[in-house]
Amino acid sequence: MSTLNITIAVALLVSISAAAQESPGLGRPVTAAEIEALDFTIQPDGDGLPDGSGTAMQGALVYQSHCLACHGPEGQEGVNDRLSGGHGSLTTSTPVKTVGSFWPYATTVFDYVRRAMPYQTPGVLSNDELYSVTAYLLFVNDIIEENAVMSAQTLPEVVMPNRDNFVWAYPPRD
Amino acid sequence: MIDTDELPAAGNGLLDRRVFLRAGFLGGAALMTAKASAVERAAWMKNPGEGMSESGAPSAHESHLVRAPIGSQRGTTGSGASRSPLQFLDGIITPSRLHFERHHSGIPDIDPAQHKLTIHGLVDRPLSFDVDALARYPTVSRIQFLECSGNSGAALAPEPVQGNCAQLHGLVAASEWGGVPLSVLLDECGVNPAGKWIVADGADAAMMSRSVPMDKIMDDAIVALYQNGERLRPSNGYPMRLFLPGWEGNACVKWLRTIKVLDQPAMTKDETSKYSDLQDDGVAKLFSFPMGVKSVITSPSPGLSMQGAGIYQISGIAWSGTGRIRRVEISADRGQSWADAALDEHVLPKSLTRFRSAWKWSGGPAVILSRATDEDGRVQPSREAVLTGRSSAAFYHYNGIQAWAVGEDGEINNVYA
Structure with missing residues (x-):
């Protein structure tokens, strides 16, 4: 079989395989650099966390500039979601779900703030500011020390107080 | 007229369900008297009516047919919900303009020419699909409901909250959803055997993000492009959204921009701190996806x-x-x-x-x-x-x-x- 015939045979096989999946095969390959630019995913093991670092002391300033107006002093008594306190309240008749009392993973705080906050101008915080304000929220919830440096290495090591109080409803168990 | 006393089905006046199907029920009397009146024309029958238009609108007399009430978090206009007016609707299809909304940072104004879906993570070939490409894929179309898992939350109040059906239960709607099976796109990318979950991101300002197990994705998930025959409305994810039949609305990420295949859930804010179910023993259930009967x-x-x-x-x-x-x-x-x-x-x-x-x-x-x-x-x-x-x-x-x-x-x- 000539090289040309082999090429045709391979092409036919590819097209038959594509037809079996009923897929026009129009996906465009993307490069690693393109993926890096669009992938915001951060996982509890720290996968996806960017470079940078910060402490609660630095984060207090970020919080005052960007968060205080909606979330109140130290994450309480703001017009929007309460972010601190409520520890030990989950089994009472008035549970208070906050970052400190409820959230299972510290990485989720960084991930969410990077995606969605500040509400009016998401995306304005630098990585250092994101680590700092995450550290501040952990500090006001008595989870880390004020001078603890949060980074891609240390943030996944933070054990949230309520981490073990979650079960999975899926897959379903009848 | 049928004697309805002969058709009891249950207490306090419930009649046999077939009562409306009986010929002549409630019917004949009006016909018998029709010819006694002189012929007349109503005001709108005396001249030709309005001409055609490029896009229809409800009668001006149906101005009560709106998504109300609308509620948003303080200081925001797009972080909340509007509700379908169930009390005024019949049949099973919710008109697209009345489909409830639940947004986390408003409705993005997306240029479809610049939007694409990128699938990456644990796949052999990361690929991106623009809107025109997806429109060429085989489409499935099904009439299915979408319900916010917070629907009917007012019923948790110790005393009954007074409100209409929209206020109390209006975060559910049904549409004919059309789109591309996500399994087709994932097969094209080649999912690594370790890929057991995906995490989907939206292109709204909050970049709403949820993890979904791979077996649901491969079962009946679609990338929806169409709602009730037309392209999605912006408030329902234009130009594309994830649609997971029967599962909580929050996981059906609107304005879908990326799908990353993972070996485990990403544990996003919405799936941990918000859309999880806290029990009275302090334990919270994650991933309670299907909506109950x-x-x-x-x-x-x-x-x-x-x-x-x-x-x-x-x-x-x-x-x-x-x-x-x-x-x-x-x-x-x-x-x-x-x-x-x-x-x-x-x-x-x-x-x-x-x-x-x-x-x-x-x-x-x-x-x-x-x-x-x-x-x-x-x-x-x-x-x-x-x-x-x-x-x-x-x-x-x-x-x-x-x-x-x-x-x-x-x-x-x-x-x-």
Whole structure:
């Protein structure tokens, strides 16, 4: 079989395989650099966390500039979601779900703030500011020390107080 | 006229469900007198009406047909919900303009020419698909419901909240959703055997993000492009959204921009701190995706006053996140006795099913309820059963039986039966 015939045979096989999946095969390959630019995913093991670092002391300033107006002093008594306190309240008749009392993973705080906050101008915080304000929220919830440096290495090591109080409803168990 | 006294089905005036199907029922009298009147023309019959238009709009007399009430977090206009006016709708399709909304940072104004879906992570070939490419893929189209898992959360209040059907249950709607099976796109990318979950991101300012197990994705998930025959409305994810039939609306990420294949869930804010179910022992359940079997009587319902004793149609919607509705029972005596409602023709899986019963209201106080059963035998629970074991902060997946109290004055109120 000539090289040309082999090429045709391979092409036919590819097209038959594509037809079996009923897929026009129009996906465009993307490069690693393109993926890096669009992938915001951060996982509890720290996968996806960017470079940078910060402490609660630095984060207090970020919080005052960007968060205080909606979330109140130290994450309480703001017009929007309460972010601190409520520890030990989950089994009472008035549970208070906050970052400190409820959230299972510290990485989720960084991930969410990077995606969605500040509400009016998401995306304005630098990585250092994101680590700092995450550290501040952990500090006001008595989870880390004020001078603890949060980074891609240390943030996944933070054990949230309520981490073990979650079960999975899926897959379903009848 | 049929003697309705011969067709009792259950207590306090519930009639046989076939009563509206009998020939001649309520019909003949008007015909007998028609010729006694002189011919007349109504005002709108005296001249030609308006011409054609490129896009239709409801009658000016239907201005009450709006998504109301709208609520947003303080200081925001796009971080909240608007609600479908169930009390004014019939059938099973929700008009697209009245489909409820639940957004986390407003509706992005997306240029479809610049938007694409990128699939990456644990795949052999990361690929991106623009809107025109996806429109060339084989499309599946199904009539299915979408329900916010926070729907009916008002029922958690210790005392019944007074409001209409939209306020109390209006975070559910059904549409004909058309799009590309996500399995086709993932097969094209080649999923690594370790890929057991995906995490989907939206292109809104909050970059809403949820993890979904791979078996659901490969079963019936679609990248929806169409809603009720037209491209998605911006408020429903234009130009593309994830649609997971029967599963909580929050996971059906709108304005879908990326899908990353993972070996485990990403544990995003919405799936951990928000859309999880806290129990009274302090343990919270994650990933309670399917919406439970549920029904609500939409007419009569609060705001739709009764117009004196007589025959009424009781009508409503029933749905189950795991399959078809098999049966809907109605009670007009606070659950003392029940009778089967008639189901409309289209009884589809993971869709709304319209039910109807005939009721002879005596003019006295009555409490009407509906109770749905799905094809797997799951029965809609009582409010008490739903709340058992739940924390007072548990807000999601409420599917308890709704009771409406009809007063002697014809007013209808929300009650706990």
